Amino acid sequence: DAGVTQSPTHLIKTRGQQVTLRCSPKSGHDTVSWYQQALGQGPQFIFQYYEEEERQRGNFPDRFSGHQFPNYSSELNVNALLLGDSALYLCASSFGLAGVNEQFFGPGTRLTVL
């Protein structure tokens, strides 16, 4: 049983560009959450998707957007990249209520903005 997978593993972009990160949830999971983890910090919640809708968003600007597909996979898009967007982006999946049911994390995508 494959766990949560993310692609790509690493990515290098320049300021002002746009990037799309992808996440496939663990089999049987229908909820996907995205987190940004800056170097030396704990992850910060970006948003959560359930039934193809954004349920809740953390303190991130509209440059960060997402999408969930009918097969529950998800994309995170970041427009007009800034140097400060350099971070590890983590995807987590769960079945239904994320608190009641365990969230499983993927290995992350390391984004470097030059």
Add this chain to the structure above:
Amino acid sequence: AQTVTQSQPEMSVQEAETVTLSCTYDTSENNYYLFWYKQPPSRQMILVIRQEAYKQQNATENRFSVNFQKAAKSFSLKISDSQLGDTAMYFCAFMSSSGGGADGLTFGKGTHLIIQP
């Protein structure tokens, strides 16, 4: 808004010793979940242990146990018989139970635990 504080940036102990990692949090809610996650150099975040705030009994998972003090808003992790494979970043995290977890996890800054041979 909730906050989670981990006051120990780094800890180092000898193999087989017992170590306790500290975590405090601030919330006005009564029902919530608390977690300890482990992040090894491979970067994959792994759930170590979970505590539901309405349960008074402290959670245990093999060598891992917590000391949950709700009134003091404290949630420490004890690792017994520490092993080299326990070397990792450890994050304390909070999740509100209202909204079904839609607000996601609020993490502390982490404690880097090093187990010395």
